[in-house]
Amino acid sequence: MSRLAAKFEELAKTGRKALIPFITAGDPRPDFTVPMMHAMVKAGVDVIELGVPFSDPMADGPVIQRASERALAHKMSLRRTLEIAAEFRKSDQLTPVVLMGYLNPIEAMGYEGFANAAQRAEIDGVLTVDLPPEEGLECSTLLKARGIDPIFLLAPNSNDERVKKMDAAGSGYIYYVSLKGVTGAGHLNPADVKNKLQQIRANTRLPVAIGFGVKDAQTAKTIAEIGDGVVIGSALISIIEANLDDPEQAKNKIVELLASIRQALDSVRMTEGGGLKTENNLQSPVRHPLSSVNGAYE
Amino acid sequence: MIEKYNMPDERGHFGPYGGIFVAETLMPPIQELNAAYQQYLKDPEFIAELDADLKYYVGRPSPLYHAERWSRELGGAQIYLKREDLNHTGSHKINNTVGQALLAKRMGKTRIIAETGAGQHGVATATVAARLGLECVVYMGAVDVARQSLNVYRMKLLGAKVVAVESGSKTLKDALNEALRDWVTNVDNTFYIIGTVAGPHPYPAMVRDFQAIIGRECRQQCQEATGRLPDALVACVGGGSNAIGLFYSFIEDESVKMYGVEAAGDGIATGRHSAPLCAGRPGVLHGNRTYLMADDDGEIIETHSISAGLDYPGVGPEHAWLKDTGRATYVNITDTEALEGFYALTLMEGIIPALESSHAMAYTMKLAPTMNKDDIIIVNLSGRGDKDMQTMAKREGIEL
Numbered sequence: 001m002s003r004l005a006a007k008f009e010e011l012a013k014t015g016r017k018a019l020i021p022f023i024t025a026g027d028p029r030p031d032f033t034v035p036m037m038h039a040m041v042k043a044g045v046d047v048i049e050l051g052v053p054f055s056d057p058m059a060d061g062p063v064i065q066r067a068s069e070r071a072l073a074h075k076m077s078l079r080r081t082l083e084i085a086a087e088f089r090k091s092d093q094l095t096p097v098v099l100m101g102y103l104n105p106i107e108a109m110g111y112e113g114f115a116n117a118a119q120r121a122e123i124d125g126v127l128t129v130d131l132p133p134e135e136g137l138e139c140s141t142l143l144k145a146r147g148i149d150p151i152f153l154l155a156p157n158s159n160d161e162r163v164k165k166m167d168a169a170g171s172g173y174i175y176y177v178s179l180k181g182v183t184g185a186g187h188l189n190p191a192d193v194k195n196k197l198q199q200i201r202a203n204t205r206l207p208v209a210i211g212f213g214v215k216d217a218q219t220a221k222t223i224a225e226i227g228d229g230v231v232i233g234s235a236l237i238s239i240i241e242a243n244l245d246d247p248e249q250a251k252n253k254i255v256e257l258l259a260s261i262r263q264a265l266d267s268v269r270m271t272e273g274g275g276l277k278t279e280n281n282l283q284s285p286v287r288h289p290l291s292s293v294n295g296a297y298e
Numbered sequence: 299m300i301e302k303y304n305m306p307d308e309r310g311h312f313g314p315y316g317g318i319f320v321a322e323t324l325m326p327p328i329q330e331l332n333a334a335y336q337q338y339l340k341d342p343e344f345i346a347e348l349d350a351d352l353k354y355y356v357g358r359p360s361p362l363y364h365a366e367r368w369s370r371e372l373g374g375a376q377i378y379l380k381r382e383d384l385n386h387t388g389s390h391k392i393n394n395t396v397g398q399a400l401l402a403k404r405m406g407k408t409r410i411i412a413e414t415g416a417g418q419h420g421v422a423t424a425t426v427a428a429r430l431g432l433e434c435v436v437y438m439g440a441v442d443v444a445r446q447s448l449n450v451y452r453m454k455l456l457g458a459k460v461v462a463v464e465s466g467s468k469t470l471k472d473a474l475n476e477a478l479r480d481w482v483t484n485v486d487n488t489f490y491i492i493g494t495v496a497g498p499h500p501y502p503a504m505v506r507d508f509q510a511i512i513g514r515e516c517r518q519q520c521q522e523a524t525g526r527l528p529d530a531l532v533a534c535v536g537g538g539s540n541a542i543g544l545f546y547s548f549i550e551d552e553s554v555k556m557y558g559v560e561a562a563g564d565g566i567a568t569g570r571h572s573a574p575l576c577a578g579r580p581g582v583l584h585g586n587r588t589y590l591m592a593d594d595d596g597e598i599i600e601t602h603s604i605s606a607g608l609d610y611p612g613v614g615p616e617h618a619w620l621k622d623t624g625r626a627t628y629v630n631i632t633d634t635e636a637l638e639g640f641y642a643l644t645l646m647e648g649i650i651p652a653l654e655s656s657h658a659m660a661y662t663m664k665l666a667p668t669m670n671k672d673d674i675i676i677v678n679l680s681g682r683g684d685k686d687m688q689t690m691a692k693r694e695g696i697e698l
Contacts, residue, residue, distance in 0.1 A: 108596030
């Protein structure tokens, strides 16, 4: 079983919602990312989406665009992003890492070369924003053969046919883009998301993580009541951007925000899974199995 | 050789190129657009309306002009200029915007967006939007806004909102990124009029079909004027819409050589150019697979050209296919050579070409002398040079 499948199975068993942070590899500096990833795990995240910087991030809003630009200024690349993921993996064998980016860096490496490199770096999932399943079969097949989940997006305007297409093409989880727009844009409407999730669930059994427009613990909580996980990206990167001269401060503030979201998500679990009496006991061993490892790392 | 040319396939592929590479939110509007395009291209009423607009609003057919003095001077082939510069708004771009705007109207869209480099496509879009009473937003790189300020003013006069794009290299590719971001945000009421034969399917095929009138007219006009087909076609290639427009009707005619002229900027060897077909590699950008200017990591490289309209790191996927199959030949012309073409046509024929089209003129100056006096070259004079007066004056140290 893949690390992602195992993670979502474990979450389902305990009635918990996945907290999935997104940061851009190498932002604001290459040496920031690995310690940041470990710190996020300590704060209680379940899966990490690691953004691969790209010169033309067409689906991203200004915040993530600037993160890409900062990382590229340090010569960050897909190759170096994989190195960062491999470095993280050395001291964390459990937290799934999903690469999120655009197709051209993968094209430049070659699909097979990329799939092999991702396997060596022990990447768990790959989400390529501009690679719909119609064009993605070759790449998905190579990834799946190496135990890596190809993850696809769904949008508010995706019909049943497209949900079924993602269900067939993807694995790991589905990333539901909760609003029409770019990352970090506007505010999502929980009622709309709820309706959409019913349609999605009718056509796939894959877990659904919801992103775009999740800014704080309150929206995360609302969203967690609907989906299986919450993706939070631009809000974290805004913190990095506000603390460019003090990355340590950025790290602390991100940990603080993620911890508050973790708490909010767990309150959802408590209201939903009232029968679970062991939740507090579960928290430590299941949630933070790596705390001692991380402690050693830091 | 190509006997029956019927590219692209149903999913928009020209061999390995083209396709649909977009974020999920754009898939439904692209499918909707494709359905509408397939439907209306066969709809006699739509075609009649389009033909009438091209005749009475754009001013077609554009003349095929025998540049006798220039031909004599160069001492080789007879040069014929396809006068797209005489169209309403001053370039071939209007052929496509008239068509897409009619489509937008049929689809019930109330808002038009576009990207523009030199501003010609932006002006052509603002023009049709004004005529149909549609809201219009044009994205333009901040660098281009500065070097094509005349066209910015024209667009504003026409009621369009011009957004200066400050991200990335602040040129055409970044304007395209920003237009895609707008589209993804406003998919319900917005029609994105892409100005070139790039982007996700159906754009490369659809824009080609709207521009193909250039070559259709040339075929007939050349027969009428000379009694036969031309020996060579020459057109500049940025995204490649004027070139495809000229080439398309001749693809099955083996005897007609086709030359696409890319912008070599400071020279291919300097790396400061905009010539993906001549010096790039295949990759995926802006919704399609094609030749791109990218580094080993797949990051897009900044491009350079004296002409804003050619300053783009990609090229239409059909050109990529025509290159690989050898049906068309892609060459390149530096900024300096393009200026020679600019002055030659201006002084020899009394026609001031756009800097983009000047690249095609410059290559014609190389090609014509290698051919016989009874050979025929058709060069696409895709736009007029009025918009470049400031750039040229500045180069000559003149304050306007």
